[in-house]
Amino acid sequence: MATVTAAPFSQVDTRRASGRPLGEVNPLIYLVLIIVGIASLIPFVWMVLTSVKDYGDVVSLRFWPWPPLGNSTPRFDNFAEAIRLIGVDRDTGLPMFFRHVLNTAAVTAIVIASSVTTSVLAAYAFAQLEFPAKNALFILVLATFMIPEELILVPRAVMMNKNYLNWYNTLPAMVAPFLANAFGIFLIRQFFLQIPRDLYDAARIDGAGHMRYLTLVMIPLARPAILTLALLEFIWTWNEFRWIQLVTSSSNMRTVSVGLVGFLQTDGGAQTQLAMAVAVMVVLPVVVLYFFTQRYFTEGITTTGLKG
């Protein structure tokens, strides 16, 4: 199985010989890479440090106000304070921030389940079956890549209002545009195409039809690609802002990203340490997930190369 699953992703193997032995690398290269690495991390470090500063240390611009450089103590209360200022959800009695987390989790779970399912089914048809208009339909799927989101943003949102679908400010409206995506179909199709045809012939001799072959052979083999798709859907949905902002009106229907932007515009959000405390809570799940699964992200992106 290892050889089959590794094949589509082999192009990411950057260890292939560039023809230079280790000893020749210029130390300046390390210097440049380290500087860029620090520049990539500094905003995150500043965000985390600021989230536990008191207001005085924020205003005085002290990067590290704690011992040994200063005598402040880290204020972990900022997180509780920020959550308190975001308010309480009257429906559930929960702090509104937790309601936002639950909404985000619900939207993300629905989007992942739906887009993975629709992608796997469609990818199987494109990779394994022969049928009339196959190429035309595949081009139709790829065409959805080329359509700028701006073009369909307004009509999609109009469709949600009370004269049409009447989904405004409900979960169906929040997830509708993300339930299927061409990226997923393309990614999984690429993977399915790498699986040797002989496997299907063997399965058929054993009496398996297409659906059993798909569920018992193809899906288990394609697990890395499916996981890649699920992870990318996770970060895209977790980070989605514009659509959710457009089709929701009440705070208790919003997600963490929309909630963060709303909080920034309040008096509480004007206090930088509280704004950063919320930002930390929004970013944290994604960062943790990324560090454990980062291999799949780069593989998914370099396999299909799409979606900036």
Added chain:
Amino acid sequence: MVTAENVHPEPGWRLGKAREALLAYALLAPALLLFIAFTFFPIGFGLYISLHNWRLGPREFLGLGNYIRALSLNSEFWPSLGATLTYSLLAVPLQISIALTLAYLLFQKIRGKSLFRVVMFLPWVTSTVATAAVWARLYSPDIGLINGVLKNLGLTPLRWLLEDKGVFTLIARGLGVALPDWLRGPSLAMVAVVIYTTWVFVGYNMTLFLAGLGNIPGEMYEAAKIDGANGWQLFRHITWPLLSPTTFFVVLITVIGTLKAFNHIWVMTQGDNGTQTASILIYRQFYEFQRAGYASALAFLLSAVILVVTIVQNRVAAERVNY
């Protein structure tokens, strides 16, 4: 399940084909129906909306009225298109050149390669809303880290995202020269947004370049080295031409991405201080003023620009790229 064609190849063949096609359509149906409902239908619906004065529903038919308004001389569409193109022209070369340089450096046999990659890719993974909020505070004139560093270095602090003056005007003023208005250049706020964008996307583009570099056969370098090529010659005559499909692809998606940029600009400036790009204008017209018809017309115009840019890039690529 034994299919018919195993037993009777001749008559069963057609039945098998028909069943296979039916199964295929059934498997494609969920995705295709969703695309039709939420992608293809909205294009036609958007066209219809754009021909009307539209609030919650159609008020009156305007024909091309919204387009004429958008294209009239004093419309806000032209400045927004200018801001969009300025953003693109600043961000694309900066992102691509840094990403390619970093990919080339990382492609050498160095230690800690994957750690560098993971760290540089991180900004792309995290929520643009959250990181843009962080950068907006880093740029803060009073309490931002960036002005703090400038002050410590004895330099003049700047107003960054709050500055609508052009960067050339500011530089000239620093040198004691007054520039005519048409030479003002992009606003400092725009440049600040571009710096943020570079921070977000360099790791992503670098990852694509690294994959492209990995596809160049190592023997090419060996052969060239035997012929006595030096480092620059290797890059100029082997890496650059063989990498051109990747470069073209990265440039294409970066250009399209910059033409559509929205989230971070919205969070950092809401489109103020010379950063009202076309996608910000569309969103404002719809979200703040409920002008669905006008916003749809603007969206069609922006999409036409994106389409033209894509076609031009493809033409250029057909001449220049070595496949």
